[in-house]
Amino acid sequence: MYVLGIESTSHTFGIGVVEYCENNIRILANVNDQYVPLKGGIHPREAAIHHTRVAPEVLLKALSRAGISLEELEAIAVALGPGLGPCLRVGASLARFLASYYDKPLVPVNHAVAHIEIGKYINRFEDPVILYVSGGNTLVAIQRKGKYRVLGETLDLPLGNLLDTFVREIGLAPPYLVNGKHQIDVCAEWGRDFITLPYTVKGSDLSFSGLLTAALELVEKYRGDKERLGDICLSFRETVFNMLVEVTERALVLANKREVLLVGGVASNKILQEKLSAMTKLHNARFGSTPSEYAGDNGAMIAYTGLLLYMHGITVEPDKAFIKQRWRLDEVELPWLMNY
Ligand code: FE2
Numbered sequence: 001m002y003v004l005g006i007e008s009t010s011h012t013f014g015i016g017v018v019e020y021c022e023n024n025i026r027i028l029a030n031v032n033d034q035y036v037p038l039k040g041g042i043h044p045r046e047a048a049i050h051h052t053r054v055a056p057e058v059l060l061k062a063l064s065r066a067g068i069s070l071e072e073l074e075a076i077a078v079a080l081g082p083g084l085g086p087c088l089r090v091g092a093s094l095a096r097f098l099a100s101y102y103d104k105p106l107v108p109v110n111h112a113v114a115h116i117e118i119g120k121y122i123n124r125f126e127d128p129v130i131l132y133v134s135g136g137n138t139l140v141a142i143q144r145k146g147k148y149r150v151l152g153e154t155l156d157l158p159l160g161n162l163l164d165t166f167v168r169e170i171g172l173a174p175p176y177l178v179n180g181k182h183q184i185d186v187c188a189e190w191g192r193d194f195i196t197l198p199y200t201v202k203g204s205d206l207s208f209s210g211l212l213t214a215a216l217e218l219v220e221k222y223r224g225d226k227e228r229l230g231d232i233c234l235s236f237r238e239t240v241f242n243m244l245v246e247v248t249e250r251a252l253v254l255a256n257k258r259e260v261l262l263v264g265g266v267a268s269n270k271i272l273q274e275k276l277s278a279m280t281k282l283h284n285a286r287f288g289s290t291p292s293e294y295a296g297d298n299g300a301m302i303a304y305t306g307l308l309l310y311m312h313g314i315t316v317e318p319d320k321a322f323i324k325q326r327w328r329l330d331e332v333e334l335p336w337l338m339n340y
Contacts, residue, residue, distance in 0.1 A: 001074035002028070002066065003310060004098075005303025008091030009083025009111045010136065011035045011042050013051040015058050016300030017066035018307050025121070025307065028066035030293065030300035031058050039174065041164070048086035055094055062299065070102050075315070077107040077306020079114065081327035082136075088323040096318040105315040107306040111297075112137060112329040115290075116148065117308060118301035119263035123288030127259065127340055129251045131244060131276065132329075134264035134297075135160035138244075140204060140251045141329060143337045150330045151255075152204025152247045159240065160266050162208045166236060170219045170229070180292070185271060188237050190230025197239045204247045211239060241272050245279050252283055259286045268292035308336060 001021075007014040014032035018025055035050035037043060063069065078095035081088060099106035116130050130141045130148070139153035157165070167173040167183040178186055198214050200207040215236045222228035252260055260280045262273060267290045280287035294301060309315075312335040 002068055002072055003075050003077055003107070003303050003307040004062070004073050005077040005079075005109065005299050005301070005306045006091045006095050007032070007079050007111070007297055007299045007302045008051050008087050009079050009081065010087055010297060011047055012297035013054050013058055013090065014297060014299030014302075015062040016298060016303035017062055017068065018300065018303040019066075020307055020311070025304065027300045027304065028068075029062040030298055031062040031065065032296075032298050033058050037174075040168075042084070044084040044086045047084065048090050051087060051090040055090065058299075059094075070098065073102070073104055075105040075107050075306065075310045077109050077302050077309070078321070079111040079302050080108045080321060081324035082111060083323075083325060085323065085325050088325065092321060092323050096321055100318045105310065106318050106321055107310045107314060108316045108321060109302050109305045109309065110327055110329065110332045111302075113148065113332055113334065114301040114305040115263045116141075116261070117305045118294050119261050119267070119288065119290045121304060122290060122294060123259075123261060125259045125261050125286070125288055127257060128261035128288070129248060129255060129257045129259065130261050130263060131248045132264045133159040133244065133262070133266040133272070135164070137264060138206065139329070140247050142251060142255045142257065143340045145340065146333055146335070146338045148329050148332070148334070148337070151251045152206065155202070155205050155207045156209040157212065159208075159244070160264075162212060162240065163266070166212060166215060169216055180268070182269060184233055184237050185269070187230060187233035190226055191232070191234030192227070193231045194238065195231055195235040197235055199239050199243060201243050201246055204250055206243050206247060208240065211236070237271065241275050244272070245275050248276060249279050249283075252280070252285060257285065259288065262287075262289040263295065264290075265296045267295040312336065
């Protein structure tokens, strides 16, 4: 059977198709189109206009890559949240239309759950400690009694937003990525010396705003000094990543898990992967990250999670498929997590 998944929670409009056959799941298509703002951050309405414009082409491309027609689908899955209202509405409208018109079951998917499930699928992980880092999220979670339980999270800025804001404020971005590498990593290569910056871990929660202010003040103080700017970028990145490693390590030890899984848009950062991998080795646990095709927002992760939900009998009537802009990860009941 085939399940199609629609992603439109933020800057990406994506459609994926997965196949379930003889206890095997295969990803047949993963077509994504990202809205890139000319300057500044994401403008929700402009992103939604982008999604509406590219939707037909992305849909046709995904179906042709999968080699199937809409009639052959078993179910249609859609990310109903969390995300930006205008963007979510594009995916939800398309999903409701397709489900009604072709008379297919509609499956409601939580975007955060999808990031985690695709990471588990790729790494063949059963019961990991999860570090989920993206433009809009930063949290550490484990699975327990039917839900993902958030052990710690950012109290202010999410990681992706923090890194992007910093490089934008100091004049290095946009573009935020150069050959797949974030500007913070490019800038950090100019540096040598570590400068102590605010390091704020509160229990298992994190706070980044003091660090951001302090680093921006330093940049202002040493304006024009490229080597010093490199030191600041290096110290900024090391401080942020070390904070993330600390809370992940604490969760790993306290929850007594054997796997650490890195997911979300920032999961493709090599430096963060190396740090987490080194920490995980110290505890004889396995580390897994997510390849960039599935780390950022994408349709395949919605299709895959939609398939899992559908196989557990979770669907929604099209006229009740409302978007949920603040649909938290730990609100979602997941039958396959019941035994953890
Ligand atoms: Fe995401």
